[in-house]
Amino acid sequence: MSDDLINIKVNQKEIQVDKNLTVMQACEIAGEEIPRFCYHDKLSIAGNCRMCLVEIEKAPKLVSSCTMPLMEGMSIITNSEKVNAGRKGVMEFLLINHPLDCPICDQGGECDLQDQAMYYGFDKSRYKENKRAVDNKNMGPLVNTIMTRCIHCTRCVRFATEVAGVPELGMLGRGENAEITTYLEQSITSELSGNVIDLCPVGALTSKPYQFKARPWELKRTDSIDIFDSVGSNIRVDSRAEEILRVTPRTNEYINEEWISDKVRFNYDGYYQQRIDTPYIKENQKLSISNWEESLKVLKDKLKTLKPLALIGEHVDLETGYAIKKFMSNYGKNNVECRTDNHAILESLDSYRFNTPLNDIENSDLIILVGTNPKIETPIINHKIFKAYNNDAKVFNIGENISLNYKTEYLGESLSNLNNENLIKALKKSTNPLIVIGSAFLNKIQNIKTLKSIFSYAYKYKVITKEKNNLNFLNPYASRVGQLIIGNTTSNLCEPFSNLKKDNFELVLSFGSEHIANEQFNNCFKVYFGHHGDDGAMGSDIVLPTPLYTEKNGTFVNIEGRPQEAKKCHNPIGSAKEEWSILKKLSDELSFDFIPNTFDQLRSELFDEYPILSDYHEIIAVENSTSITPDIEFEDCKADYPVSNFYMSDVISKNSVTMAKCVDEIISTPSLLEKSA
């Protein structure tokens, strides 16, 4: 028997468990369900709801199992009459001040209190006095509050402090006067604030946009992934008929744990705004409604004579990317590009992905952020860095002096600050250093030597060793890593896209890339495949409607190189057609070689060519790159951050009313503090 294991009994069943667990965790291992409200395994233990009472032999009173450490030989009883009576008593107290408004409560049907009251509640109240009423609090445009329903579990307070890293929520007063509020009722300023809605065990904190929209049992659940940043958080999309009504997280301990960013949670109203629902053709400088037959005929004729270039946007799935690659191969090589932001890469996968597995970030003791603002680019990664920070990791920052929700030491604005003395000293002391190179610099690097120098630097200071590779490259786009794996780039050698001779091309096919609006393509015939009408579509000669990620199946590779699937939850809006089927049709008419007849065929062809992609949910394994240079030299470039506004970073979010409210109330409104200053 190992030292860490002890023998205990749960309901007379003997088990061996880790001695560092609590009584509640041991009961769960033994298969006993313990009711709880305040306990949450991602948060610190509060022990204030008292619902998890259990009996421990020889203990005079019932104990709250979430706070009780285990002891050798402990005998726990979870199903006795005494336990039941204790929990019923707690439930009766909880219900004293809880309103009986389940029929008008958004939590109805998925409410912890409702469920547990079915087991432990009385059918009538013995309380004759007035129930207390609490004023609702403002928590911003996302979280709706009905504070009379609050049972003071303080999960939201602990979440804001420990996970989101914004200590803005608190419990004021005490006893009957206790109230949960934000400081002076200001909006929560976290990018993860929506998660308090899932955490709230009752209907006190609910989703403002989803208010009174649906009951949980009416919704169709589709498991999908977040494509609004590169992390690939696992989400669950709830839809009714042809409309998405809400987005909530799915637990994935390797990626997003139980959290998702506010952008993917709330921007779904943007899915249906400004949609391109039918083909358009430009006539007399104006886009006018057309149909598939006509628009494809025009496009076919152009494709016969003009030399095309394909641009791949940030929301393009792998199957589409593969179909584009296949189609474009009929026109020669180097004519598909996903790096429209001049993202510098080397040939190998580890030069453009996040090499540290995301759930390992927290084990680092030194983190260097180089030209990245994880707080608004990838809030989930920011949370992981915050975890490392709480484990006493030191965080350095190079680039702009950005404000994050943890303390960083600012070293300067150019890459050469990597040679800062303090930093070198800290690197030499560190046992598990980690570097994150962000797009702000990656998009500016012109010289391949700089990238190689970064690798040499990482080898020199043991950021990369035989066992691990902690040199990470972070970009905020969901499509990027996957598209680079299947080689959708015009050059594999760090050549910036802006250096490409655009004169060689006469026709630009943009797959959701707004880069098509760039003036360097003014002389080209422009075709935009996309779902939202923005700058890209406005300036194009032909606009073809394609489905959103929720309207088709597709594979995405997240930033750490983990293929995952986004699944279709309803049919495309209007007459939108999947990109691959449009290309298939064009190929047939141009008598190109394009075999797949169905999406499944396309996918299996993709997996045949790139077998590493078929292993869903597993990180693609690669050898550590050896592209290094003997002398470390960094070029001087200025950081240019790709995301400046978290709530409006892509065409979909830009069209979301909820996101617009967030900009209004969270970013644009100066806090009360600033007003008074």
Add this chain to the structure above:
Amino acid sequence: MSGNHPGLSNNFSRSGEKFSWSKDNLRSIKNIISKYPKGREQSAVMPLLYLAQEQNNNWISIECIETIAETLNMPKIRVTEVASFYSMYNTRPVGENLVQICRTSPCWLRGSNKITKTICKETKCEINDTSDDNKFTVVEVECLGACSNGPMIQINNDFFEDLDEESTKKIIDNIKEGKPNIIGSQKGRRSSENAQ
């Protein structure tokens, strides 16, 4: 009703004036913080709230909270939580003399009702109210821990014990006229020695 008690409300307000520590208080703060282990300076929040209240005319404004949060390098909401939890931190302006009348059973049995009536009449203000001349704020509180000397009241930092209607009126009159009062028992006994 308890919502009107200046110490029991969760609503804080601004005074509209900048709050910065006086020189004396800055010295005391240094002394107070040094009593706590390194990294645990935030534990000094309660003594600092007292200091702030003393300096800020006997109440805690949002400006006080923000200054304390800055001094101790802790989130403002955490200071607010502490200030709202304890009844001795007043969350709104009170008169020059905060009169707290004990109404818990021992004092009540000895006639605290009469004391309350007298005080309200003499100061011309209701319970939880401030008099027009801003001289008095009267509140009823639970046990202040001087049960053997009941009925009793606390005015700012001083206890007045063994009261009857007459001695209470005298105390209030003295305050009005700016005359000194005898602190403690009004019957002349030392602390809580046996009554004669």
